[in-house]
Amino acid sequence: MTQPARPETDISIARRFSVAPMMDWTDRHCRYLHRLLTREALLFTEMVTSAAIVHGDAGRHLRFDAAEQPVALQLGGSDPAELARATTLADAYGYAEINLNVGCPSDRVQSGRFGACLMAEPALVAACVRAMRAATDRPVTVKCRIGIDDQDTEESLDRFADAMVEAGVEALYVHARKAWLKGLSPKENRTIPPLDYERVHRLRARLAPLPVLLNGGLETLDAARAQMAHVDGVMLGRAAYHHPMMLAEIDRRFFGAATPSPTLPAIMQAMADYAGGQLAQGVRLNSIARHMLGLANGLPGARQFRQVMSVDACRPGADTSVFRRALDCVSAPVEA
Structure with a gap:
């Protein structure tokens, strides 16, 4: 996406x-x-x-x-x-x-x-x-x-x-x-x-x-x-x-848009792509991940999602693999 x-x-x-x-x-x-x-x-x-x-x-x-x-x-x-x-x-x-x-x-x-x-x-x-x-x-x-x-x-x-x-x-x-x-x-x-x-x-x-x-x-x-x-x-x-x-x-x-709503997996992948470019410019992953903590609210595993995004993203050298690990914590529909 x-x-x-x-x-x-x-x-x-x-x-x-x-x-x-x-x-x-x-x-x-x-x-x-x-x-x-x-x-x-x-x-x-x-x-x-x-x-x-x-x-x-x-x-x-x-x-x-x-x-x-x-x-x-x-x-x-x-x-x-x-x-x-x-x-x-x-x-x-x-x-x-x-x-x-x-x-x-x-x-x-x-x-x-x-x-x-x-x-x-x-x-x-x-x-x-x-x-x-x-x-x-x-x-x-x-x-x-x-x-x-x-x-x-x-x-x-x-x-x-x-x-x-x-x-x-x-x-x-x-x-x-x-x-x-x-x-x-x-x-x-x-x-x-x-x-x-x-x-x-x-x-x-x-x-x-x-x-x-x-x-x-x-x-x-x-x-x-x-x-x-x-x-x-x-x-x-x-x-x-x-x-x-x-x-x-x-x-x-x-x-009144007729286009399908974006799915969580698609959003996470798009943000991983964006974050990769920002990390190359010296931005810390947590500066991006902190805005994403609520994305899984209401889904099974949302608490674990938030924990991975908030804790792991702050670790030295954190990269966009954090987003995949967070997504793996929740039961979300898979994009067709």
């Missing part, structure tokens, strides 16, 4: 289903795996700060395999000029869209004055969006929460969204929870603030035809599919990461 060259993607279609940007998780190795599982869904980079791109090694942060497309770059920052410069540098890499993070609640992000705290400054975010749009012909989008702290999510979210529309944003990804910047940890902010899908539904109805995509608390494809009656697309994060084989159903269930 190989990654064929992809035609130019209709990003409005790809947004029907996306895998959320997740720090330390959705790196290029993770995205390569996810693209083997779904040809159609939109994938996201980890959030990269505009400062890291402008003042650091831009190529290290921005390079990706063309087989991963469609891929959206997520930027973090609050300086319009710096975000514009980062967007200009990113433009040459051919991302399908460039997204601004206005939803991350971590302390580190707040101290840098970006992420969810920017929901209190819609005029500044609008200035950032305008600057980014001036630096690229690619779509510029925003990912946000429904509000922060004591904000009234009706008034404040509408005010924020209106500012984004006026600035020319091309889509809004909305995590259907508030972010409590005072009193909750980033982990708690993923689960404790109550979900309010209906608030996102109302926003989508109000902003139509601007695409509004729903994120937050979606654990199954059935739950995600049900939301498609109310929004333009859905975004899954940790559920898709921990149970990656669910992505093998995406093309059929969300994009």
